[in-house]
Amino acid sequence: MYKEELVFIVRSIVESNTYKSHIAAAEKLSLFYKKVTSIQDLQYKSNETIVTGGVALSSFEAGSCVDDYLRTVFFIKGIHKAITKLCIDYPEKSINILYAGCGPYATLLLPLLSLFHKNRINAILLDINVSSLNSVQNLISIMGLEEYKLQLIEANAITYSKPENFIIDLAISETMHYGLTREPQVAIVKNIIAQMPAHGILIPQEINIDLAYTFYAKEPFVKDAVHNVKGRNELQPYAFRIDLGRLFTISKEHFNGQIKSESKFESNFYNLPDDYxxxxxxxxxTELVIFEDIELKTAESYITNPYCVTSLYNFKDTSVFQLVYDITDIPQWTYNLQDKY
Ligand SMILES: C[S@@+](CC[C@H](N)C(=O)[O-])C[C@H]1O[C@@H](n2cnc3c(N)ncnc32)[C@H](O)[C@@H]1O
Structure with a gap:
């Protein structure tokens, strides 16, 4: 019974083509998970884990990510498109999928599986929290997916080494907080990219990080991604924002070239404007290309909300500054100051 219900829901996600239909479909998925799991229980709220490279959310918080509606819908659409492409490009083999940080619902993959034949999928679902994996195991039976080749692995995705005979065709990781702070997306992606072949697809395909002077409080910012979510056409950027350009892109192609040191990005130096x-x-x-034309724009989701590093008034006498993004510990933005003269 649940299997049919889920197929109906995931089809409505894949086929949705207006913001109204995206939101309606995401709501159905969220209600489905709440109905069939017990992630609201207290034990799931206390298993947040801190690792070198960022914070792994508790199972409860990770489950709540389903309620970032446009994020959930666009990721599922992008992943559906990527698996479909791989099935066409490689008609004879099963598609190897590594899902790093699957959480208690494996939200971005499990619902899609019924749309593909069981012989076409070979997936590793990985999380650092064993209670999340236990929940995924339950869901696999509830959703009638026992015949699919799915391995559930408790591991730290920052240091995990894939099995030698598992050539990654598709890697998925959504372990990010806005402005790439707090959660270990970059450290995880860095580890996974190093283990991917040339043809492999990474999702999200691009995480684009841009810098601007603006009035933070006047920028679009989603506070409630269930009841008050807006699409890109409704979101007006602050009129006097000054864009300073791209700091870096996290992607399969560009990652290694741009973040040169092991765990730090340092920007160019910028002159403080005379009047700010x-x-x-x-x-x-932050904006994401999830896969090809499927994108998640600023303030469409919690993970693409703008992030304020500091007020320019804090720079006072100093006229030249540099941004630093550091994942040595919990990922964070800081800055270096230099006197102009
Ligand atoms: C933001 S939640 C997303 C959950 C789910 N993938 C989704 O999109 O709804 C991130 C998940 O990644 C897991 N995670 C974070 N860091 C991890 C790490 N270093 N190794 C393994 N799992 C990690 C967390 O435990 C959490 O379940």
């Missing part, structure tokens, strides 16, 4: 009364904040903007 109209745009007093230094902010990071």
């Amino acid at each position: 009364s109209n745009h007093p904040d230094l902010c990071i903007f």
